[in-house]
Amino acid sequence: MKYIVAAMIGFLAGVTLFAAAVAYNPFVGRQGVSPLSITDAPTVTLGFSAVASGSILLTNDGDSRVDPYPEKVAWLWEKSIRQTSAMVTVLLDGRNQAAGLGIKISSASEETWLFSGRALVDSIWYVYLPGRGAMFIEQTENYWNYLRDIMLPAYRSSANTWTGVWLGNMTSGPGALRTAKVTGGSGEFAGNVMLGLESLSVLAWRVDNGLVAAEGRLIIELPSESAADDE
């Protein structure tokens, strides 16, 4: 009997050791600086609240950590969209003034492979900036560093809370340099294919309801023709 108990304890310890090794593997998930963070090209930078109550609307399957907002919004509970969330938000310019409307729809990606630090989400943005035009952003986001640096410490905390300063680039593709693909739809963006980046700045996260204080940012690199027009 004692051998069975020893084997069971050993087994659990093995699983725990493996999980810790995967989670804290220093060779996995580290991100460098995105080329859009240091580009010389003209960019459009748009901020938004990453907290549900700071958006116009956020909905998901209703069982997720983040509660849908506002009250009584329809949930995405059907089988095909259960792992999908939709957010509508006001996009802010550099002076924190409303610059346009953003709609983000995200789904957990089947390319997710935790073994290699890929906690992926396929997401799209529709961005409309009145007077300027509309854009469509296609990206794959990697939440691995977010899981490791924010969520795991929050679960380990006795207060079930993480506080600090975390800044991360969420976009990990489809561009080779971890950039999003941006397609212009109308206005000055029409016909252009551009690069984009979504980043997240987190100050507080709670186990029971997710992000408490956080802001997101979209950076879109304008094509050279638009740059010339701007000048």
Added chain:
Amino acid sequence: MIKTFLIGILLGIVAAAVALYTIPAVDQHRENSIISVSPNGGNVESFHINLPMDRVMVGAPGQASPLPRALEWPEDEVLAQVSADIFKIRNARDTVVGVAARTVAKEDESGVVDWIIHLPARGSLFVTMDPNPPEGAYRIGPIRAGTREFEPLTGFVSERWVSDTSGAEDEPAGRIELSATYVGRAEPVE
């Protein structure tokens, strides 16, 4: 007993590694695509939105009855001419397969009527509709961009409103029909 414990640790590491390697972390449910071949080229796929039950959000400035009720549409002047709807979208079998958003904006001379259609297991489409369709014609617009399964495709999408004429109580008031025609991108001959 130490040996047994150590063997247990090894087994635990191996079992966890095998499980993580082989069990998919995400497995999106996928309905079969219902696609027909168009006589004049391309493949056609139909989607629809039953109203009002498939509406998730109706957002517009100054509206008396927003959806959901507690929705607070921003009152910023810059968004005074912008409205947006979020829907669940169904395939031809009336099964929900995705989420779509329709944005309408009035500009000085024309306007914008854009759709994004997101099918989680397949990909997404970005469609810019003609804001001023000819009298009596369907609104139609080109597929500007597609992701994943739709990335190599071009084509167009048409939308039309079909009222329910059955008069039955539990029937939707009507539906928005979206018909997508996919055409493969021409590859240059080498």
